[in-house]
Amino acid sequence: MSLTAEKITYSYNEGTAAERPALRGVSVFVGRGGWVSVVGHTGSGKSTLAQHLNLLLTPKSGKIEIDGKTAVPGSSGARELRRKVGLVFQYPETQFFAETVREEIGFAPSNWGLKKDELEDCVRAAAAAAGLTPEVLESNPFRLSGGQRRRVAIASVIAMKPDYLVLDEPTAGLDAAGVRDLTRMLNEIRAGGLAVVQVTHDLKSALEHSDMMLVLEKGREIYAGTPEETASYLAEHPVKGLVLPPLVRFAGRMRQSGFDIPIISGIPAMLGALSEGARRI
């Protein structure tokens, strides 16, 4: 059971004077319960890839497979397959339209024809998973704080009970506490068996939580590997717009100066590795 994008190529405004290539043969794979981070600078094609995973765009070449089934965007089966992949857009709170949080979260399951009692259970479960208290359900979503709005937006997607959750820059516009809470929430959701594909330019978050990472630049896949491998690669081959956490950068410089210090993505592990290296020196 997996979500796979294979050699996806896509251009915006194809065939017109304004044609702009966005993806050139990009592949990504995530199994159930996995966490893959797609990182890259603005305009690298991350959001375009996220939209392909939700079958919102039709690739020029390549294919999307959801649980072994080839998904054809626009086909009759695409809507059913799309349900398995929830997509949280960047600044998802701008898609709100309902008067209450309950209605907003219930939008997706009602589109799938859930009965009233099932719908209520579904809304409550999604709100709880996103860390929202029952009282918030009666609030106006436009009057919530930034962090809470983001939680409502995520709850409105997980209410569809997807198997894969694709998040486009989920921490954009949040303060440090908001980022920490959101990351904790995503880890809890993932512990429930949901696979996460996170599109971000926040390397720190990607290095700390992912199983695998994919680095994009100008629509091309330039590196794919574990967070450790990716951190080592980026320490030696800096990519414009991607800033490594200071400790990882420091370890990379030490390695370039001849010190045998491993590059580990997690900050506590990195501190341990550095003190171990210092002891050896």
Add this chain to the structure above:
Amino acid sequence: MKFAGGFSIGQFIPGESFVHSLDPRCKIAAAFVLLGGLFASSSPPDFIPWILCLAACSRASRIRFSSVLRSGRPVLFLIVFTVALNLFWTPGREIFRLGFLRVTQEGLAAALSMGLRLYLLVMFAAMLMMTTSPMSFSDGLERLMSPLRRLRFPVSEMAMMMTIALRFIPTLFEETDRILKAQISRGADFESGGILKRTRAFIPVLVPLFVLVFARAENLATAMESRCYVPGAPRTRLNPLEWSRRDTAALVCSAVFVIFSLLWNRHAAAAISSFVTWPV
């Protein structure tokens, strides 16, 4: 469902070509001269020089001719509709009949001419917008309209309104596309059911769009006011427009081409028309 994905008519394409470098006033004036000349063409052979002129403009602007032609796709339906209307409803000498639909020799010529004229009009207007940034377009228009100030016409305010509108049209299309996709990804269905169901399905798109538009307008107004913008007050320019010899040359070339096309219509096109029995 595609909304803004294929929208490219009149979208500015940055470049450093000869056409890009011309003064916007020259391009606007030349476009009016050319579009006026295009209206004087009536039979299909009349449009041969116009197609060549469009190809030359495309070359001079370093935009692929095939891409220029394809960028008119959004108006294709209108053109096909006009062509069909002329093809089947123009009286004359019948060529063949398809049930109650009659195709006449005159209808065929009228349909071809009307289709070509409409498409070329759109293409020339698109060439102007593709090679002129929204800011310089409104700058050019403001300068061309400046004599109207004497009649107390609010030229600067009009130009500012146009600049803002042109600047935000692509943004609004992008926002609409994004909201549409966000609701589709949450299972919204805009393509099935009757008119009422489809109209209601758009509420989740329209509400966030209005919220966004009003928020943007509010922010923009505040930002302009905080930077001392006063409607109608005289303002200086960071990059004043400068008319050069090449602008004069380009404008003269456009006028000469229109005169040439009129002569072509009278002599060469008339000869071709009589040869292939097109009614002129």
